[in-house]
Amino acid sequence: AKVIGTENGRVLGVSAEGKTSDALAPLVQQLADKIGKLLAEQASQLVIPPVPKEDRVAALKSILGDGARPAISIQVEERHVGQIANDPAAETELSLIAGEAGFTVLDKTSIGVKPDVLITGAGFSEFAMRRGNLACVKARVEVKVVERGTGKILATDRQMAVAVDLTEQLAGKAALQEAAAQLAMRVLPKAAGK
Numbered sequence: 001a002k003v004i005g006t007e008n009g010r011v012l013g014v015s016a017e018g019k020t021s022d023a024l025a026p027l028v029q030q031l032a033d034k035i036g037k038l039l040a041e042q043a044s045q046l047v048i049p050p051v052p053k054e055d056r057v058a059a060l061k062s063i064l065g066d067g068a069r070p071a072i073s074i075q076v077e078e079r080h081v082g083q084i085a086n087d088p089a090a091e092t093e094l095s096l097i098a099g100e101a102g103f104t105v106l107d108k109t110s111i112g113v114k115p116d117v118l119i120t121g122a123g124f125s126e127f128a129m130r131r132g133n134l135a136c137v138k139a140r141v142e143v144k145v146v147e148r149g150t151g152k153i154l155a156t157d158r159q160m161a162v163a164v165d166l167t168e169q170l171a172g173k174a175a176l177q178e179a180a181a182q183l184a185m186r187v188l189p190k191a192a193g194k
Contacts, residue, residue: 003039005037016030018030053100057097069115072117076090090121094180120144121143121144124178135167137164137168137175139163141183142156143156145190154193155187
């Protein structure tokens with residue numbers, strides 16, 4: 001049997017051996033036991049462990065140091081293929097991480113205050129597969145970081161992520177959120193000139 005990590009493509013294998021004259025049920029049980037043991041012992045090789053938001057923010061603060069952070073505006077349009085997205089998961093995640101890392105995050109409706117840096121982009125998610133009651137969705141987020149005063153592009157980047165949930169829409173939001181969190185680690189330092 002092959003056990004494949006869908007996030008990283010890692011393949012691990014186990015086998016059960018017997019004679020052609022042996023009953024099939026004991027071999028199936030032997031194989032199932034070996035698969036269970038493999039999953040218990042080597043799951044970390046098959047599934048990328050989630051990074052807690054607090055760890056990401058701490059790492060980002062370490063990269064940025066104690067210097068001043070520019071005021072930023074974040075606008076990421078997104079959609080789930082075949083449906084309109086009502087709540088911007090990628091934009092929300094970028095804004096949340098930026099705010100906790102010390103950036104002043106301005107809304108597009110802010111009056112009288114102009115951002116130093118604009119982060120704009122787009123994201124989409126799409127249903128990939130269903131296994132039992134679980135929906136797997138893949139998402140891609142692309143962003144551009146621009147210095148507002150000069151128009152200089154400070155960074156352009158993109159990230160894909162996969163998420164699984166009971167509903168397709170929530171899996172899509174989770175995948176967009178994870179892609180944005182990974183992007184935040186790379187683009188926010190560039191927005192601060194690091």
